[in-house]
Amino acid sequence: MTIDEVSKKFNLTKDTLRYWERIGLLPDIPRNDSGYRDYDQHAVNWVYYIMVLRKAGMAIESLTEFVKLLREGDQTADARKALFIKQRDDLVEQRANIDKTIRYLNFKIDHFEDHMLSYENEKLAYEGEFDDSPAQTTQKSK
Amino acid sequence: MTIDEVSKKFNLTKDTLRYWERIGLLPDIPRNDSGYRDYDQHAVNWVYYIMVLRKAGMAIESLTEFVKLLREGDQTADARKALFIKQRDDLVEQRANIDKTIRYLNFKIDHFEDHMLSYENEKLAYEGEFDDSPAQTTQKSK
DNA sequence: GCTTGCGTTGGAGTGCAGACCAAGGTTTAT
DNA sequence: ATAAACCTTGGTCTGCACTCCAACGCAAGC
Numbered sequence: 458m459t460i461d462e463v464s465k466k467f468n469l470t471k472d473t474l475r476y477w478e479r480i481g482l483l484p485d486i487p488r489n490d491s492g493y494r495d496y497d498q499h500a501v502n503w504v505y506y507i508m509v510l511r512k513a514g515m516a517i518e519s520l521t522e523f524v525k526l527l528r529e530g531d532q533t534a535d536a537r538k539a540l541f542i543k544q545r546d547d548l549v550e551q552r553a554n555i556d557k558t559i560r561y562l563n564f565k566i567d568h569f570e571d572h573m574l575s576y577e578n579e580k581l582a583y584e585g586e587f588d589d590s591p592a593q594t595t596q597k598s599k
Numbered sequence: 600m601t602i603d604e605v606s607k608k609f610n611l612t613k614d615t616l617r618y619w620e621r622i623g624l625l626p627d628i629p630r631n632d633s634g635y636r637d638y639d640q641h642a643v644n645w646v647y648y649i650m651v652l653r654k655a656g657m658a659i660e661s662l663t664e665f666v667k668l669l670r671e672g673d674q675t676a677d678a679r680k681a682l683f684i685k686q687r688d689d690l691v692e693q694r695a696n697i698d699k700t701i702r703y704l705n706f707k708i709d710h711f712e713d714h715m716l717s718y719e720n721e722k723l724a725y726e727g728e729f730d731d732s733p734a735q736t737t738q739k740s741k
Numbered sequence: 742g743c744t745t746g747c748g749t750t751g752g753a754g755t756g757c758a759g760a761c762c763a764a765g766g767t768t769t770a771t
Numbered sequence: 772a773t774a775a776a777c778c779t780t781g782g783t784c785t786g787c788a789c790t791c792c793a794a795c796g797c798a799a800g801c
């Protein structure tokens with residue numbers, strides 16, 4: 458497939474495809490006699506694969522790391538699997554954060570009238586619910 | 600509280616706090632006689648609030664919009680509530696995407712050996728599972 | 742009262758993730 | 772065989788979200 462076909466298939470710009478390839482997010486794409494990119498099935502799958510993971514918020518860094526390992530061959534299989542597991546775990550954590558925020562927003566939507574009156578509720582509404590709740594620093598009175 | 604205290608409390612840089620204020624992510628922070636920022640409870644809650652929503656992936660645009668509406672007063676209450684609802688719905692959608700990716704990663708982790716052998720499985724593993732699956736474009740054979 | 746270390750603003754710089762452009766080669770259609 | 776529509780690379784530009792100065796004011800400790 459040409460770059461144009463791939464870009465249309467996945468609704469990505471050609472620039473994005475070239476960019477991804479340049480920074481190592483994709484393996485080297487095969488070229489035809491004129492030096493034009495000619496995506497084979499392997500390459501097309503990679504594009505889709507990257508697209509999905511990017512869309513799910515996976516860090517580009519992890520993806521390049523993964524592609525790098527893949528290039529290094531079979532002996533990196535364990536490292537790659539570990540990377541997947543880490544990514545999965547990260548996403549699970551991310552989902553938990555989103556869950557908390559959804560609950561918080563639901564609370565605010567339900568109590569919208571109250572909310573208008575007291576900002577102090579902001580914090581109370583999710584304190585103890587959100588992982589990154591600010592450390593209870595010794596709080597100078599002034 | 601001083602900017603330093605707030606930045607330590609929330610683990611944000613002072614620059615970030617000033618930046619957020621500058622672009623309208625935070626309401627105007629009260630100043631003391633020397634022009635120093637002196638965060639009151641209201642302001643501190645806002646910082647926390649923005650921090651949480653940002654961390655949950657909420658678009659900055661929506662947050663500035665919200666602060667803008669809040670400045671305009673009580674008559675914008677409906678618009679603000681609508682914004683919350685939209686944000687909640689966005690997050691629900693985002694969570695669904697993450698769920699799909701988690702399932703996909705779990706599949707890949709479970710079938711890691713297979714995966715090493717056939718890239719074609721990439722696509723099969725989640726086609727029909729991911730919303731943005733590529734349109735089945737009429738695919739020129741070459 | 743002077744140094745040290747805070748704070749202020751305005752402006753410039755950084756890194757990411759592309760988007761855009763120019764100069765040139767290739768393919769297709771007439 | 773010439774135009775139109777592709778492709779290539781290399782480079783520059785943009786917008787976001789900070790991040791880091793520079794130049795100055797204020798405040799606390801000695």
